[in-house]
Amino acid sequence: MTIKIFRGQNQIGGSIIEVSSDSTRIILDAGTELEEIEPAAPLIEGLFSGEASYDAAFISHYHGDHIGLCDKILPNIPIYIGKAAGAVTNAARKYMRKPEYSFAGYYEPGKPFTVGDLVLTPYLCDHSAFDAYMFHIACDGKSLLYTGDFRSHGRKSFHGLLKRLPSVDVLITEGTTLSRTPATPVTEGKLEQEAVRAISEYNGPVFVLMAATNIDRLVSMYKAARRTNRVLLQDLYLAAVSTAAGKSIPHPKDFSDIGVFLTNGADGRYEELQSYGEAKISRQNIAKLNFVMCVRPSMRTYIEKLSDLMPFDNGVLLYSLWEGYKENEDMATFLAFMQKKGVKVDSLHTSGHADSSTIDALIRKVQPTAIIPVHTEHSDWFDRYHDITIVKNQVFSF
Numbered sequence: 001m002t003i004k005i006f007r008g009q010n011q012i013g014g015s016i017i018e019v020s021s022d023s024t025r026i027i028l029d030a031g032t033e034l035e036e037i038e039p040a041a042p043l044i045e046g047l048f049s050g051e052a053s054y055d056a057a058f059i060s061h062y063h064g065d066h067i068g069l070c071d072k073i074l075p076n077i078p079i080y081i082g083k084a085a086g087a088v089t090n091a092a093r094k095y096m097r098k099p100e101y102s103f104a105g106y107y108e109p110g111k112p113f114t115v116g117d118l119v120l121t122p123y124l125c126d127h128s129a130f131d132a133y134m135f136h137i138a139c140d141g142k143s144l145l146y147t148g149d150f151r152s153h154g155r156k157s158f159h160g161l162l163k164r165l166p167s168v169d170v171l172i173t174e175g176t177t178l179s180r181t182p183a184t185p186v187t188e189g190k191l192e193q194e195a196v197r198a199i200s201e202y203n204g205p206v207f208v209l210m211a212a213t214n215i216d217r218l219v220s221m222y223k224a225a226r227r228t229n230r231v232l233l234q235d236l237y238l239a240a241v242s243t244a245a246g247k248s249i250p251h252p253k254d255f256s257d258i259g260v261f262l263t264n265g266a267d268g269r270y271e272e273l274q275s276y277g278e279a280k281i282s283r284q285n286i287a288k289l290n291f292v293m294c295v296r297p298s299m300r301t302y303i304e305k306l307s308d309l310m311p312f313d314n315g316v317l318l319y320s321l322w323e324g325y326k327e328n329e330d331m332a333t334f335l336a337f338m339q340k341k342g343v344k345v346d347s348l349h350t351s352g353h354a355d356s357s358t359i360d361a362l363i364r365k366v367q368p369t370a371i372i373p374v375h376t377e378h379s380d381w382f383d384r385y386h387d388i389t390i391v392k393n394q395v396f397s398f
């Protein structure tokens, strides 16, 4: 097999990886670069331009830096993703009135998928995107594992995943957090407990700022709301995403303690709101409730009007995103606005990526003879593995 890292080797984001045998060529992820506003596909003949020369593309999860160029892939190359991941990403796109991605089909966890002489087996892993996978690929007695993005401190058992993973010749692994000083990340379960503690300290309104597609976090906040006897309020966008994620995920259609509200900017969405039946809730009724409301910076006008109906004293905003986003103008303005309303801002977040001891544990388990670091700015971290070839070239054959 030959591995070619088109993009995303010495940078975080924009991942595009080719895996080929003598007769088959596939692509793993087709992502945009982070902060790219008008994403343009790089010149990859046979994938984005010219005549299609790839047999399939497999997307590990729905973050833009892995899926964002999906719609630029030549139409006769079939694209595959996990079923729930496909549903979530297309629900989000539909809500934003963007064309839905067209997937040829869905791969399933643990079920081998054959393309020519390559056999790809997806392994469900934990990440801040829901339904994310690692890919094991075998051909002619050789094998590789591509991690996509993953972590060990979410709700899915990392130990269980390690037990299932076989040894491989080559490991292509993410190393997003390797620049950071080693520290044990807070688990998603611990974060839920901290949210309960934080919410219990306030008797005013509780707001949460989180990524709508971070389904693990949504589960944490839902549980924290329940444990503090508050109703979880989702806006129409979050409701569309959570409903698409599946029956067991807290969403307003089947969970009686979740309300859905319509913000000012949501023109022409009245019918969509009606589809939530009794779960829909007006601002006047929200003002009478004990709630945890999921918010975004774009909801300022709505929240301003809500503050005319109820006091915000003794309220809190749980900031559950990467700290770096606080530098963005929209975010800074929104946080200042909330503070001016008397709402305290409390940070409560944990990373979606593996810490260094998790990467060590993975390496120990799959025992590769070569490692290709990707999705990292610190591939030198792997040099500590003296008996493993650390590949820093773009192309590697084995």
Ligand SMILES: [Zn+2]
Binding pocket: 013, 063, 065, 066, 149, 375
């Ligand atoms: Zn990523």
Ligand SMILES: [Zn+2]
Binding pocket: 061, 063, 127, 129, 149
């Ligand atoms: Zn990701």
